Amino acid sequence: MLPFDFDYFQPKSLKEAVELFRYLEQQGKQPMFFSGGTELITLGRIDLAFSDAVIDIKNIPECKVMQYSGDYLFIGGALSLTQIEEANPFPLLTKVASEVADHTARGKITLGGNICAQIFYREAVLPLLLADSQLLIVGPEGVQTIHINDIFQQQLKLKKGELLVQTATERRFIEAPFFTVKRRQQWDTGYPLITIAALKIDQEFRVAISGLCPFPFRSQEAEAYLNRQGSMEERIDGALSVLPKPILDDVEGSAQYRLFVLRNLLYDALVALE
């Protein structure tokens, strides 16, 4: 049971949601946009998350789309990972998302919620980083379309009162060959050790990683090494030398072990995509 109360709102439009957020904040509240809400419910229970005014965005049509328009696939932020998995419009996203939590929980966890989560894995962002997706964001300054690599640096840099509405991904990235693996310490469920997602487009590798650092990332420096001429070992050594820091060193795996696993995953990715 959550140890605090909140007011609950269900706006039916983006405009209403944004105005509601601003109004509630002016009233001295701590409003929060809520789609799946799993993080508020689980972290709130142990006093690690709080809101006294919850704005549920699941009734806003723009947040629930899943369709092509021209050459772009639009996916609403309030769609559950299971909905995306069942429809499978973006196979790399389906594969990565299908490894998050478990099947039933993914019926509640949403794409937007996973990307904006406090928990640092946030794996659903990996395919979007690789595919140069655009994010439709609405807030007090209106609607903006922003390249994901410009706004996702370790986490989605939303300003107060802003809301992730949709992602837009170009078809050629969706149809590109990919490789993804989630390695856990043991068994098929539980928290990940490392998740890697790789994609080959225009004869170049792209790679994004979750679980290595306390944030998911795509490293263009590492990609530059992987795309060089030379032996696979040299290219992987180069990629490992430019990884962001810090490398996680916790109960799921030591930093040294994580790097060992990553080395092998990079090797597998290169073999699969070359």
Add this chain to the structure above:
Amino acid sequence: MASKTITLHVNGEVRTITVRASDTLLFALRGKLGLTGPKPGCLNGDCGACTINVDGWPMKSCLMLAVEAVGKEVVTIEGLHDTPIQRAFVEEFAFQCGYCTPGFIMNCHSLLKQHPDADDRIIKEWLESNICRCTSYIEIEKAVKSVLRKEEPGG
């Protein structure tokens, strides 16, 4: 006010209750409606003991607010009566202590409705959502497969 009076559709009945907006559906089902089939386990979305069906899909009721269930069809284990999967659980002896059983049955029931031709991969993916500390997994898998194969219990 944080409290709200809401109307829920549960097990084919219309029920009106007053809840805190921050109450989970699990809490409301058990504490307000006396439906104690959904079991509190981890309360963290991990164990699956509280699994129910919402609009035909499995849902961990500890991960859903009661207010989110308005306008949806909620089914708990109390809403199932002599279904094939219930009979199969008995026939295959797919439980020991029984605490996880309502959650498993609700997940399996939904699986069989959504994927009547489920293969091993889909069965495994769905059933990973629930934990049985008595480790009756083999028997549970047998129960699901016996329904998929449309075997009559005892046959």
